[in-house]
Amino acid sequence: MVKGITVIPDxxxxxxxxxxxxxxxxxxxxxNWQDALAAVKFRQESFAGSFGVHSDLLPLLTYAATGGxxxxxxxxAAAWALYDLK
Numbered sequence: 001m002v003k004g005i006t007v008i009p010d011x012x013x014x015x016x017x018x019x020x021x022x023x024x025x026x027x028x029x030x031x032n033w034q035d036a037l038a039a040v041k042f043r044q045e046s047f048a049g050s051f052g053v054h055s056d057l058l059p060l061l062t063y064a065a066t067g068g069x070x071x072x073x074x075x076x077a078a079a080w081a082l083y084d085l086k
Contacts, residue, residue: 015060015070019077020044027078039085056081 023040031037047056059080063073 018074022074022078055084
């Protein structure tokens, strides 16, 4: 283990789920943007249950690697995931 980095696979899964929950509740809630909902759902399901490294987690892991609390980067990770849908 690298000193200061405590993100483990279960935390990564939690952070990934929290990122998508943020997208649904803070960005897409109340919208009728069906294409965006479908695209986000597809992306989330394609990563579900996997402990591989996914680009959506890059902001979270970077924040943790620099000594920050990864949860604080959830809004940034959500923006990153939406940007990467293009």
